[in-house]
Amino acid sequence: MSLNDESTHILISQQAAQRLAATINRRRFLAIGGGVAAAAALAACGGSSGGSGSKSKNINMFTWAEYDDPDLLKSWGNISLTIFNSNEEAIQKLVQGGGSSGFDMVVPTGAYIPQLVKSGLLAELDKTKIPNFSNLDSHYTNQSWDPDNKHSVCKNWGTTGWIYDTTVVKTEIKTWADFIKVAQTEASGKTSVIDATPDLCGIYFWANGIDWTTEKTEDLDACEKFLVNELASHIKAFDSYPGVNLTSGSYALSQVFNGDARQGLLGIKAAGQDPARYKWGIGSPTTELWMDNWCILKGAKNVDASYDFINFILDPKNSVKDLNFHGYNTGIKGVSDLAGSIEFKDMVFFTDAQVATMKPGAVNSAQDRLVKIYSNVKAKAGG
Amino acid sequence: MTATLGTQPSQQRTWLRAPKFLLAIPSFVWYVFLFAVPVALVVVNSFGRKVAGTPGKVDLSSPSLDRYHEVISGSFRSLLKQTMFTSILGTVLCLVISLPVAYFLAFKVGPKAKTAVLALLMVPFFVNFLLRTLAWRIVLQPQGFVSNFLQSGHWFTFGLALRNGPIQILDTRAAVQLAIVYNYLPLMIFPLWVALDRVELHLREASKDLGANRLRTLLQVTLPLAGPGIVAGLILVFVPLSGDYVTAALLGGAKGNMIGAEVANQYFKAQDAASGSAIAVSLIISILLVLGVIAACFWLMARIRRRARAVQLVQR
Structure with a gap:
């Protein structure tokens, strides 16, 4: 575990960094730092945070802490993560940003998706742009809170x-x-x-x-x-x-x-x-039983990149890497076999x-x- | 006024000269739009109620004091009391710790060393506030090096070795109290130092020449003259400290929670701007009340001191 992360850089000696990483609750830091960053992003009203062109592999993602394998993200492109602590907090911040929050993607829990849709925050998904959608086990698609996966795709559940x-x-x-x-x-x-x-x-x-x-x-x-x-x-x-x-x-x-x-x-x-x-x-x-989901925000600047990323992460070999990192079932068909003999496997698959x-x-x-x-x-x- | 006095050229200058209040306009605009208006909106919102299902919306159609009633009757009252207690204790501790330091800086240190000491006082400011506070988690954690050392029974612990297992300070109010004093100390030291520094040496010498001992000089000359600086320091520390929530969020756990965190909580988690506003306004009122009490104390002290001295003079 290192302190080098997409969104957090601290000037600190290597030794101290290791000590810090080993002993303190980094998530708490990320969560609060993330809160501050989110506020700053909102204050900037998304002015410059979009990045250039829709073809570049940039995404601004609003998500939970310690939830994505940094190496895997890096292998896809450039994703800047901003952290929230709860669904309520995420929704509140997105609503206040009024669609110009500067984020491209958000990762809410299923039950909160209707509220996000009602608030007009989520874009409708074009599934022809996500061919790997078919890799998902049908247990984890077409959920009651989002029939036909109109607005969301399963990230993982736990x-x-x-x-x-x-x-x-x-x-x-x-x-x-x-x-x-x-x-x-x-x-x-x-x-x-x-x-x-x-x-x-x-x-x-x-x-x-x-x-x-x-x-x-x-x-x-x-x-x-x-x-x-x-x-x-x-x-x-x-x-x-x-x-x-x-x-x-x-x-x-x-x-x-x-x-x-x-x-x-x-x-x-x-x-x-x-x-x-x-x-x-x-x-x-x-x-x-909760399920967190990939969603694209209305007014996202990097829509194509977002689709590309969702498709990327639904590729079984990427999904397994991600699973290995966060320890949650990603809902991909046969992911348990693909995962092999990972440690504490009984805590991931039930x-x-x-x-x-x-x-x-x-x-x-x-x-x-x-x-x-x-x-x-x-x-x-x-x- | 200048116009009546002026000759032709100066009249022209007056005509060209912009009105003086123009200088104040930038800060005036800033304060009105970014301070007065938002605070007024918070006050207004506190009389409304949350619109169910729509995050952040406040219904103001039937204004009431219900939100305040919730603050006073619910668990928030005790949290507000705790916060005030932590803030007052923190401010007093800051004052007690800062006074000798400021005195030392103002009167006992040579000009060269003074620069060095001031620079040292500034050093913590070069480290990010969040990181500074977070670092305390390493120091205070139950399986951290301080705790382990204190439990080790090493002779250097001077028999203070812990026999009841690891220290349990982290995630308590004590941790918040400690870190808060640490974080706000410079805000007290600087105004105190400036105030003491401006006390003229002649006056202190005169006091000594007139037969006052050092303690009396301190109590009757130096400190009263530094009074405004002390008050400034108290306010500078007490007000932000009462609203602090980062320190509590990082180190306080459930027990060290402060009301500021509850305001954020109402806005962000509960999506209830009305309740959040009511708690915020209650906090502002509490702060003003405490400041009022402190002001009254100062006024009373000054009065008593004046009366006592008057009696002395008559007696002599």
Whole structure:
């Protein structure tokens, strides 16, 4: 892991850079730095950020942190990445940019695509320009939130679970209810949760057998009451990428996306420590299934380049490289076989029985309320 | 006025001369459009409510104080209190730490060394704010070198060795407090130094000649004369510190959260400009209240001091 990245350059000695890369949460830096950069890009109103001509291989992409293999991107062309922390944040920034945000592509989670479409932010895709679209497994096309893939193409999908330090947490965590119990006791004040509304509220719904797309007021009330009064005070950090923090020993228990957990364990191994100390588990009895998607923004300056890139990344041999980096299933036919014997493969590919416990989220009438709950939990944790 | 006094040529000059307020126009325009108008919009938005499903839109058709009610009744109130506490403590710590440094700079250092010390004080500014703050994560992390060293039992830890495992400062309010003092210290030292530097040596000498000891000179001559600089330093540190959220976001975790982060959160995550505005306005009001209290304290102190001295003079 190096600090050299498309979007971030810091003047620092090699040794210091290695130390920094090995010990600090780089994502946090990227996320905040990205936020600043995004604001700057918006302030510039896309004036000069488009690059020259549509034939040059330049793309300005608005995406999640640590989500694309830098070498793979470089082998395609010049992609400048700007980072967001949550779908809500991305949408807000794009809306404020008013179609002149200067970004060509955005990588939102499926459930948020209707809102983006409604806000008039996404361009309709011309699939004749993406011949490799046919490489996608039909499980991952034509989703309810974007029928016929009019506006989006699957980038990858994943799920949410936990990872814990067995030297601190002695209880075995098998369900979300166990997660909550451990967070309140052994890992109190050492627990991190994902910094996004649906995942935070999901902990309560999944643990209590409530459909996490519920719109019922009583469910939402109960969720708020529980999270604010009984979980907030035990939370150490709201961190969407606790995986990288594993090496720093910041948390004893983390709610985590599977790919991030895998990257964390790989980091532990690279640092010469024993990954067996940490235990990963898929959320149970039910948990999340999310899918992030390639989308082209309306008013993009580099439309042809964007199509070219999507087509490039849907090529199985590129897709496998990408998968190896971020640790999420890219939904390409036969990608599991192509991946071969990669490390922690069970954290990338799941059995049918496991997939059956995962359910996609939805952006519905409960959204505003969920955001309020999330804000109140955050305020309570700090107050 | 010049016109009545002037002869022919000077009258011509007056006629050619542009009105003086022209000089102020650039900054005036700047402040009106980039400060006054946006702040006014924030205040207006705080009376509205979020339009469901449309990010960032505020419905102002039925203005109300509901958003403020949410701030006062919800969890935000305690967070606002915590933020004010952190800010006040941070400002006081900055003042206590800066005063000796500024005094030393103003009175005890020769001109050559002064340049060197000032340059040293500037050094941290050459490093990006984000990176400076982020570097603290390395220092403070539970499995970092400081923590490991303190646990090692090395004689150099002077028996302060940690017996209860790694230090747990990162992602707490203590980490934010530490880093905030570090980040805002120069903003306190510079105005204090300038203020102390302008206290005339003659006055301090006169105080000594009249029989005051060093402490009395400091308390009754130097510090009162530097008063405006101290107030400037307090304001320069306290106001931005209260609204700081980068430090809290980087080092505070869940426990060290500050209200500034909640404002950003409302705007960016909740897509609720109305609530964000209400929290922002509440923060502004809180800052003004605290400044008001400080001003009242200063006024009261000055009054008491004056009265005490008057009595002394009569007695002698």
